[in-house]
Amino acid sequence: MSLAETFAPALASSNGASRRGRLVLEHISKDFPGSTVPALRDVSLTCEPGEFVVVVGPSGCGKSTLLNLVAGMLTPEEGRLTLDGQAVRGPHPERTMVFQDHGLFPWLTAAQNIAFGLKMAGVPRAKRDQRVEAALEMVHLRRSADKLVHELSGGMRQRVAIARALVMDPAVLLMDEPFAALDAQNRTLLHEQLQELWVATQKTVLFVTHSVNEAVRLGDRVVVLHAHPGRIRREFRVGLPHPRNFDSPEIAQLVRLVRREIEDEVNRVNAQTDEELWKPKTPADLDRHSVGMGGGI
Numbered sequence: 001m002s003l004a005e006t007f008a009p010a011l012a013s014s015n016g017a018s019r020r021g022r023l024v025l026e027h028i029s030k031d032f033p034g035s036t037v038p039a040l041r042d043v044s045l046t047c048e049p050g051e052f053v054v055v056v057g058p059s060g061c062g063k064s065t066l067l068n069l070v071a072g073m074l075t076p077e078e079g080r081l082t083l084d085g086q087a088v089r090g091p092h093p094e095r096t097m098v099f100q101d102h103g104l105f106p107w108l109t110a111a112q113n114i115a116f117g118l119k120m121a122g123v124p125r126a127k128r129d130q131r132v133e134a135a136l137e138m139v140h141l142r143r144s145a146d147k148l149v150h151e152l153s154g155g156m157r158q159r160v161a162i163a164r165a166l167v168m169d170p171a172v173l174l175m176d177e178p179f180a181a182l183d184a185q186n187r188t189l190l191h192e193q194l195q196e197l198w199v200a201t202q203k204t205v206l207f208v209t210h211s212v213n214e215a216v217r218l219g220d221r222v223v224v225l226h227a228h229p230g231r232i233r234r235e236f237r238v239g240l241p242h243p244r245n246f247d248s249p250e251i252a253q254l255v256r257l258v259r260r261e262i263e264d265e266v267n268r269v270n271a272q273t274d275e276e277l278w279k280p281k282t283p284a285d286l287d288r289h290s291v292g293m294g295g296g297i
């Protein structure tokens with residue numbers, strides 16, 4: 001079975017009129033006990049099937065909270081969250097997550113880690129092997145199938161984590177700063193591979209990062225989160241075709257535009273005097289990932 005057949009976007013209706021992966025957040029608010037300001041307030045966002053949406057903002061602005069709500073690991077105090085018209089209630093393989101820390105089982109091989117969720121879901125052995133093989137191929141790790149986690153590099157571990165999420169054939173793939181711990185070269189490689197994977201699978205992806213470069217390289221749409229409380233400040237459409245040339249002047253220009261937006265936000269929060277309030281780092285610290293990416297980005 002080919003990769004496209006294994007991971008082709010499933011059709012929600014037989015006539016193909018609607019595809020899986022429409023994620024709708026309506027007026028979502030989330031409070032944590034003991035905080036004076038909600039982590040998120042009145043956040044509305046729609047991700048269309050097959051869209052790659054990146055949420056960007058400084059640390060502490062509510063990005064992980066947003067993803068955890070979609071993953072069903074947190075419940076909003078207010079608002080409605082649906083995937084393909086179904087209310088989100090608790091975790092489900094339709095919504096799989098890739099974290100910054102790969103979270104792989106060290107006593108299992110790459111292939112066994114990828115197979116784990118399928119095994120738990122009761123997928124028969126032959127089908128499981130077929131899907132795991134296709135997933136390994138997708139992340140270019142077929143030859144490392146039998147390696148244990150400690151035998152894999154940081155970038156390879158993240159690729160296994162992505163394969164583990166994709167093998168469940170989710171309607172939406174959630175990614176929480178998955179490349180933040182990698183060096184610049186590996187990050188660029190993973191950006192290229194993720195682009196390739198996304199083009200092949202046409203999954204809806206909701207990706208969060210504090211790196212503006214990463215956001216503009218990958219996203220169809222970049223949503224800037226406002227901090228304290230977390231709200232959507234602005235959205236940018238990135239109308240560039242995929243696969244993208246990451247060093248193009250258009251990307252550099254958009255990066256400048258989005259970064260300016262975030263710098264304004266950092267200045268706004270820094271201007272607040274209440275010591276209780278969350279304080280972001282200086283604008284220069286916001287995007288340490290820009291180092292070594294070239295093009296003056």
Ligand SMILES: Nc1ncnc2c1ncn2[C@@H]1O[C@H](COP(=O)(O)OP(=O)(O)O)[C@@H](O)[C@H]1O
Pocket residue numbers: 032033035039057058059060061062063064065066278
């Ligand atoms: N489990 C929690 N309990 C209390 N406060 C939390 C919890 N998780 C996150 N917060 C707070 O919510 C805000 C947003 O956090 P988070 O979503 O982790 O931000 P980000 O991922 O953008 O760095 C922060 O002020 C953080 O301290």
Ligand SMILES: [Mg+2]
Pocket residue numbers: 063064065
């Ligand atoms: Mg976070």
